Amino acid sequence: MTPHADIIDLAQRLIRCPSRAGIDDYGPVLGVLVDWLAERELPYRRLCGDQGAVVGLLIQITGSRPGPWWALDACVDTAPYGDEAAWTFPPDCGEVVDGWLRGRGAADSKLAAAMFCGIAAELHGRAGDLHGGLAVLLDVDEHTGGFGGARAYLADAEAVRPAGVMIGYPGLDEVVVGGRGLWRATIAVHAAAGHSGSRATTPGAVSRAAHLVRLLEEAELPDSDGEFPLPPKLTVTSCHGGQGFSVVPDLCELGVDVRTTPGFDAVDAERLVRGAVGELDVRVPVPRPTLITPVAAWPPYRLAGDQQPAAALLEAASREGLTVRPKTAGPSNIGNLLAGEGIPATAGFGVRYAGLHGVDERACLADLPAVHAVYRRAVLGLLGSSSPSSPSPGSP
Incomplete structure (x- = not known):
């Protein structure tokens, strides 16, 4: 053979x-x-x-x-x-x-x-x-x-x-x-639970998570720097929260994937995400802060x-x-x-x-x-x- x-x-x-x-x-x-x-x-x-x-x-x-x-x-x-x-x-x-x-x-x-x-x-x-x-x-x-x-x-x-x-x-x-490298994290977005038919108008966790998604996707990322041919990229890859129709959810979890470059590394990626989370907690406050859990980082x-x-x-x-x-x-x-x-x-x-x-x-x-x-x-x-x-x- x-x-x-x-x-x-x-x-x-x-x-x-x-x-x-x-x-x-x-x-x-x-x-x-x-x-x-x-x-x-x-x-x-x-x-x-x-x-x-x-x-x-x-x-x-x-x-x-x-x-x-x-x-x-x-x-x-x-x-x-x-x-x-x-x-x-x-x-x-x-x-x-x-x-x-x-x-x-x-x-x-x-x-x-x-x-x-x-x-x-x-x-x-x-x-x-x-x-x-x-x-x-x-x-x-x-x-x-x-x-x-x-x-x-x-x-x-x-x-x-x-x-x-x-x-x-x-x-x-x-x-x-x-x-490109990567920085990945899960984000736990909290809110007060309640009945969807109540008079309360406090946004639930899914609504707060949707607001955070907008903040993340609107965040400005740098272009490629010439030495490295690709720019960084941020993607919200998952969203899980809520059950049925009658409950205002108290938790919604997001998955975020940031592709990094030498000019925008894992430290920069985490700083950007934490900035968006901080803005969410100021604009749409709830008693429990949003929690970021880094999952992986490669250069x-x-x-x-x-x-x-x-x-x-x-x-x-x-x-x-x-x-x-x-x-x-x-x-x-x-x-x-x-x-x-x-x-x-x-x-x-x-x-x-x-x-x-x-x-x-x-x-x-x-x-x-x-x-x-x-x-x-x-x-x-x-x-x-x-x-x-x-x-x-x-x-x-």
């Missing part, structure tokens, strides 16, 4: 093991990976989270010469299926039709996981040529937003801390070299064009004849988590795709040889191999 056929076969088997975050048992999909790695005698171990559950597998290929370690990362848990009746094929079919690999996780990111396993298998056989080492993280706690696999990897005393990470999200035209990041591993990936793409541009993403990703740890990361270069997190997810296999060659070249260059440009056996 050629390397690309082996990669596709592994990806198909992974897709046929449903691994929806928070829904499916991850044991079967991890079992597929463990069997594949064991057959090739690749060194790996299980990573466990705070509660003791397995949150990922870590492959480690140790070179025979001193040097920094680098990491490849791909998740093997997935988004949910959504409305299965809207799919034109079973979400776990793993079929190849007209050159497209079909099924949930084909694009995000089981094909990338299989490809990274293939690169690890090749490098295991030539470790004597390598400086430093290569880690491959196969995460099953990514789509939860907890990023348990990445956190367990960084906390693992036996793992060498990587000098940089390349995350295998899909997309052929861009290497994601940065992303924005952006790698310079000559910073590794972005430079290696961009150069490798160019050498393979691809026109690829660096991109700063609007959504946050594991790269933000790594940036907070001082580890530079790319967060996207892969095959073309359709239906990611939606209906009829699929990945374009015609792109696999080029994408595989780019990652392989980049990794071998970073590890100081004497022959980074030599083709893999069986490569076209």
